[in-house]
Amino acid sequence: MSQDTQWPLWEVFIQANPGIPHKHAGSVHASDKEMALTNARDVYTRRKEGTSIWVVPSNYVVASNPDDSDMLFDPANDKIYRHPTFYIMPEGAEAI
Amino acid sequence: MTKQEALFTYTIRLADNALILGHRLSEWSSYAPILEEDLALTNIALDLIGRAQALYKYAAQIEGKGRGEDDLVYKRAERKFLNDLLLEQPNGDFAVTIARQIFNSAYELQLFEALSKSKDETLAALAVKCLKEVKYHWRHAYDWLQRLGDGTEESHSRMQKGIDDLWMFTGELFEIDEVEMMLIEEGIAVDNSALYQKWNTVVTDAITNATLARPADGYMQTGGRKGVHTENLGYILAEMQYLPRAYPDATW
Numbered sequence: 001m002s003q004d005t006q007w008p009l010w011e012v013f014i015q016a017n018p019g020i021p022h023k024h025a026g027s028v029h030a031s032d033k034e035m036a037l038t039n040a041r042d043v044y045t046r047r048k049e050g051t052s053i054w055v056v057p058s059n060y061v062v063a064s065n066p067d068d069s070d071m072l073f074d075p076a077n078d079k080i081y082r083h084p085t086f087y088i089m090p091e092g093a094e095a096i
Numbered sequence: 097m098t099k100q101e102a103l104f105t106y107t108i109r110l111a112d113n114a115l116i117l118g119h120r121l122s123e124w125s126s127y128a129p130i131l132e133e134d135l136a137l138t139n140i141a142l143d144l145i146g147r148a149q150a151l152y153k154y155a156a157q158i159e160g161k162g163r164g165e166d167d168l169v170y171k172r173a174e175r176k177f178l179n180d181l182l183l184e185q186p187n188g189d190f191a192v193t194i195a196r197q198i199f200n201s202a203y204e205l206q207l208f209e210a211l212s213k214s215k216d217e218t219l220a221a222l223a224v225k226c227l228k229e230v231k232y233h234w235r236h237a238y239d240w241l242q243r244l245g246d247g248t249e250e251s252h253s254r255m256q257k258g259i260d261d262l263w264m265f266t267g268e269l270f271e272i273d274e275v276e277m278m279l280i281e282e283g284i285a286v287d288n289s290a291l292y293q294k295w296n297t298v299v300t301d302a303i304t305n306a307t308l309a310r311p312a313d314g315y316m317q318t319g320g321r322k323g324v325h326t327e328n329l330g331y332i333l334a335e336m337q338y339l340p341r342a343y344p345d346a347t348w
Contacts, residue, residue, distance in 0.1 A: 007130075028132050029130060029131075029132060030132070031243070032243075034239055035239065035243075038136065038235070038236060038239065039132035039133075039136065042132060042135045042136040042139050043131075043132055043135050046135070046139060
């Protein structure tokens with residue numbers, strides 16, 4: 001098996017505008033956190049995509065197991081009442 | 097020499113510096129050590145090409161002889177290019193490129209800071225925009241200088257060699273001649289000689305911080321600002337100008 005000679009992987013989150021959540025944009029390789037940040041800037045914000053960047057070492061991201069999908073996500077399928085679709089929007093309001 | 101001629105020459109020098117370094121950095125495209133660095137170097141190249149475009153446009157306007165940006169870039173001979181010799185030097189290995197970026201970015205940080213107070217409104221406005229870009233170019237180069245200098249034995253020796261090899265091209269950055277003298281009096285041009293002390297402090301600190309040695313000052317190369325270049329510029333222009341010279345006014 002070939003040895004992995006790549007630098008550590010970092011996940012990149014970009015905030016498109018002030019006040020909205022950071023969204024996962026992709027990943028970069030970098031040897032340290034400063035390099036991760038500048039690499040993320042160069043790879044993911046070249047076209048004015050961002051106003052703020054977070055980088056997180058990929059091995060710190062804890063992911064759910066695909067085998068658990070049935071247990072974790074299916075029970076939400078028939079709980080339509082959890083969506084706020086039964087309220088009547090006051091006239092003129094665009095969002096509640 | 098009229099003030100108009102001096103301003104044209106001064107603007108062309110700034111533009112040629114941006115174009116030639118931009119071209120050099122663009123040569124890294126698809127050759128950089130990793131994908132992320134490939135994008136970083138070509139991003140910087142694009143900043144420089146954009147800067148060059150704005151400056152050539154302004155130079156053409158100052159000259160007022162009907163030449164456009166493309167004429168200035170593609171139809172001038174080597175002796176008419178007035179860029180600093182440092183910027184036309186080959187990319188070498190990655191460390192040489194970083195050494196060139198360190199020397200030039202440290203210089204440009206101060207140049208554009210000072211030029212943003214120029215009495216020429218166009219140059220002042222461009223300087224404000226360039227300064228933002230150069231701050232990032234400096235950080236990019238500075239971080240790499242530290243990593244390579246304070247990295248492995250090989251990266252250390254290569255970084256030292258890059259600095260040593262290019263040191264003799266740094267003296268030219270701080271020269272002033274009659275073109276600049278005339279415009280300095282008008283409050284338009286930056287007095288380059290006044291930038292040396294701070295440049296020296298900043299660059300020396302960056303080098304020693306990276307556990308490298310600042311080269312001793314020796315013979316300094318000169319001539320670029322008068323159109324007397326190293327052989328490297330000819331090769332750059334041959335590649336850059338081939339197509340528009342072979343197929344004049346080609347469009348696509």
